[in-house]
Amino acid sequence: MKKYKIGVIVHGPGIIDSGYAKKIIEILEDYGEVQSRLGGTMGRTAVIDAHMENVINIKDKLLPNQSIKLLAEDNEVLFLLNYGKSIITGHTFGFKVLNNAGKNINLIQIERPGESDGAIIQWNDYDNSFLINELKKRLNLSVTPSEEAISLVKNLTGFNRQDNLVERKVAGVSPGENIMLNGIIIGKVTGEELTIIAKDNKIVEMTGGKIKEHGLEKLGNIDLTTAIIKTGLLRKADGVKPRSIEHIQNENLVAAYLNHAAEDIYRFNNADILVSVGDDTTLLSSDILYRFNIPIIGITDGDLDKVVVQGFKLDESLIIQVQSGYDDIIGNEIFEKIFDGQESIHIESINEFKEEILNLVKESKLDYRIVDKQLS
Numbered sequence: 173m174k175k176y177k178i179g180v181i182v183h184g185p186g187i188i189d190s191g192y193a194k195k196i197i198e199i200l201e202d203y204g205e206v207q208s209r210l211g212g213t214m215g216r217t218a219v220i221d222a223h224m225e226n227v228i229n230i231k232d233k234l235l236p237n238q239s240i241k242l243l244a245e246d247n248e249v250l251f252l253l254n255y256g257k258s259i260i261t262g263h264t265f266g267f268k269v270l271n272n273a274g275k276n277i278n279l280i281q282i283e284r285p286g287e288s289d290g291a292i293i294q295w296n297d298y299d300n301s302f303l304i305n306e307l308k309k310r311l312n313l314s315v316t317p318s319e320e321a322i323s324l325v326k327n328l329t330g331f332n333r334q335d336n337l338v339e340r341k342v343a344g345v346s347p348g349e350n351i352m353l354n355g356i357i358i359g360k361v362t363g364e365e366l367t368i369i370a371k372d373n374k375i376v377e378m379t380g381g382k383i384k385e386h387g388l389e390k391l392g393n394i395d396l397t398t399a400i401i402k403t404g405l406l407r408k409a410d411g412v413k414p415r416s417i418e419h420i421q422n423e424n425l426v427a428a429y430l431n432h433a434a435e436d437i438y439r440f441n442n443a444d445i446l447v448s449v450g451d452d453t454t455l456l457s458s459d460i461l462y463r464f465n466i467p468i469i470g471i472t473d474g475d476l477d478k479v480v481v482q483g484f485k486l487d488e489s490l491i492i493q494v495q496s497g498y499d500d501i502i503g504n505e506i507f508e509k510i511f512d513g514q515e516s517i518h519i520e521s522i523n524e525f526k527e528e529i530l531n532l533v534k535e536s537k538l539d540y541r542i543v544d545k546q547l548s
Contacts, residue, residue: 176204176303179243179250181211182228183236183265185218185407186255192285193253197227199310200251203303209243211236211252211269213355214406216438220463221415233436235400236265237272244277249300252281257404259289261344263321264329270295272398280304282313291316331397338396342366342403349403351381354394357452358387361403370396386475406456414484419444419465427525428516430457431503441466445522447511447529449503451476454491459483467522469529471506472543473499490526491543498538506532 178200187193200206209229210219216230234242236252243250252269256262262283270279278298284290292304292315308315331340342351349361353368353375363380370376373393375383421444428440431449437457440446441464448457454470461468467488473496485491494502510528511517519525533540 173203174302176249177247178204178206179240179247180206180208180228181236181239181243181250181252182208182215182219183211183252183254183269184256185215187253187285188215188218188222188224188228189407189412190255190286192255192282193228194222194224196251196253196282196285196307196311199307203306207243207247209234209239211239213436217460217463218407220417221412223415233438235272236269240269240273240277240279244273248278249298249303250277250279252279254281254283256284256344257408258344259284259287259291260324260328262291263293263316264325264343266293266295267322267325268329282307282311285311285313290314293318293321295321333397336372338370340368340370340396340401342368342401345380345403350405351378352402352406353391353399355400356387356391357384358391359383366403368396368401370394414459415463417464424518425520425522425525426516427511427519429507429511429514431500431507437461443516445469445519445525447471447503447506449499449506451499455483458485458489458491462486469526470543471499471503471533473497475499488522490529492530492533492540493543494533494536494540495538498536502533502536502538505536 182193219225219228219230254262266281279295281293290313292313295318328343329341345361345366347361350357351359359381361381366380368378375388425444428443428446437460446468448454448468449471451472454472458468462484467486470491472493474493
């Protein structure tokens with residue numbers, strides 16, 4: 173039997189939490205040498221919880237199309253593993269990722285394994301019939317022709333451009349879901365279909381959705397044709413058992429500052445404490461840094477969009493909820509007065525640092541309260 177050089181792109185926490193990423197990688201190892209990388213950001217936490225960081229490369233922060241391009245250099249066939257919330261979103265994801273990576277790539281997508289509508293898709297005109305038939309049998313999945321997947325996607329997604337106006341359809345949405353664009357929540361879904369409209373590279377309107385103005389302020393200018401759009405939860409699995417990794421404190425304690433949820437929170441895993449500004453930024457940073465035993469000081473105002481089912485918080489963390497709309501103002505004061513405009517500073521003591529933050533909040537004369545409950 174021929175031995176293949178196989179590249180695997182693992183996308184999102186769902187395929188990892190379900191156990192199928194591990195299962196599929198182990199199956200593929202029967203047919204050749206396998207090299208696996210994560211594509212996307214939120215899957216990192218799931219990889220860590222599953223103790224799979226030595227199997228799936230999570231060292232580099234890469235988009236799925238970037239991981240595809242990288243693995244295509246050394247491998248003859250690539251597998252994209254995904255667990256979309258529906259077969260529509262799964263097909264759409266694969267189609268858009270492949271277009272961004274470059275169409276002439278030998279890519280097989282395994283979508284929603286374990287579900288009744290789970291499928292294997294051979295993108296492009298490559299003959300991988302042996303591997304596909306083996307996986308079809310071993311995973312009990314149907315095979316969807318790429319033409320069928322493309323037809324479905326084109327009917328439900330795509331964009332129209334007219335001069336400086338861009339309209340983009342988003343597939344597979346449900347009312348009440350968050351709308352996240354390039355990592356920032358910009359609104360909520362209100363209908364069964366969603367179209368986002370941009371003028372002069374700024375989001376100006378939605379049909380089937382309600383805009384969150386504060387999110388648009390953070391977002392700024394955007395190319396809507398290439399932006400990454402997600403709706404719903406970033407990690408849907410409940411019953412998550414977070415891993416705990418020992419944190420060795422720096423000789424000179426380091427405090428870091430974060431006020432933007434789209435940033436790479438993992439790069440703060442060598443800090444000793446993190447100040448995070450904003451409800452969802454605080455939820456995510458608390459949840460991720462919980463794994464590294466790094467406490468946070470969160471500045472929030474109660475405007476939580478809830479991007480994960482359950483958020484974890486260390487007992488040593490401190491969540492300060494101020495009056496509505498004032499979290500950014502207090503956050504900026506902390507950044508300027510305590511951090512002196514720097515992303516990180518050295519501190520003498522974590523407890524003293526907490527007191528310094530609390531004193532600044534008290535001096536603002538704003539109403540505030542300490543939120544002790546779990547963030548969720």
